[in-house]
Amino acid sequence: MHVSVTFRHMESSEPLKIYAEEKTERLRKYLAEPVEIHWVLSVEKIRHIADATITANGVNIKAQGDTQDMYSAIDMVIDKLLGQAMKHKDRVKEHKTNGEQDSIRYAAAEAATAVAPGRPRITKKENQFVKPMSVEEASMQLEVTSEDFLVFTDSSTGNTSVLYRLKDGGFGLIETSAH
Numbered sequence: 001m002h003v004s005v006t007f008r009h010m011e012s013s014e015p016l017k018i019y020a021e022e023k024t025e026r027l028r029k030y031l032a033e034p035v036e037i038h039w040v041l042s043v044e045k046i047r048h049i050a051d052a053t054i055t056a057n058g059v060n061i062k063a064q065g066d067t068q069d070m071y072s073a074i075d076m077v078i079d080k081l082l083g084q085a086m087k088h089k090d091r092v093k094e095h096k097t098n099g100e101q102d103s104i105r106y107a108a109a110e111a112a113t114a115v116a117p118g119r120p121r122i123t124k125k126e127n128q129f130v131k132p133m134s135v136e137e138a139s140m141q142l143e144v145t146s147e148d149f150l151v152f153t154d155s156s157t158g159n160t161s162v163l164y165r166l167k168d169g170g171f172g173l174i175e176t177s178a179h
Contacts, residue, residue, distance in 0.1 A: 001028055001035045008042035016041060016070055020050075023078045029144055030085035031056040041070060050077045059088055138163045139171055 003024050005017045020039045028035070035056040042049045047066045050073035054061040061084045065076030132153040133141070142150045142163055149164040154175065162174040 001025070001033070001037065003037045003039070005039040005041065008040055010041065010043040016074075019071060020074050023074055024052075026078065027054070027081060027085055029146070030082070030089045031059070033057070039074075041074075043070075048073045050074045052077050052081060054081065054085075061085060061088070132158075135161070135163070135173065142171065 001024070003021045005020050007013070007016075020041070024037050024039075027037070031054065033056075035054065037055075038053045040049075040051040042051075046068055048068060048070040049064065049066040050070065051064045052062070061081060063077045063080035063084065065073045065080065067073045067076065132155045134155050137155075138150050138152045138161070141152075142165065147165075149162055151160065151162050153159070154161045157175075157177075159176045161176065164172045164174070166172050
């Protein structure tokens with residue numbers, strides 16, 4: 001998740017930037033990566049205006065809030081964004097559960113994959129964005145999602161790794177190495 005904060009007609013404030021970034025983390029579980037969020041925080045006389053734009057996997061969500069306090073304006077925008085993100089996730093879920101293929105792309109990929117009898121067929125393809133992160137960051141990322149695994153580039157080694165959820169609630173790690 002990439003978060004940027006712009007200050008307009010006011011002094012740049014690190015605590016406000018950190019507050020907006022921390023509040024934005026609540027949206028992670030409703031949006032598919034890659035996610036870009038741009039905040040514009042501005043002041044007009046006594047109005048404190050927070051404006052946020054989210055671009056996530058082809059989805060654009062916008063919200064604006066204004067109050068007499070910038071922190072409450074950010075909270076107002078986060079509430080609006082959460083509502084829109086939850087509606088979007090529900091729509092996607094409804095769309096996938098109506099008995100049809102996940103998408104035309106999957107159906108075309110399935111038809112194009114001619115497999116010899118007795119061999120397994122690939123029936124679903126997912127794109128994973130291999131983001132450089134530490135094992136600790138990857139475990140925190142997997143904790144907040146409902147996914148069973150996470151593919152990532154280990155920032156300390158540069159190798160591709162897979163972190164997966166175990167039945168007992170713990171995590172397993174598969175590390176690759178180029179020999």
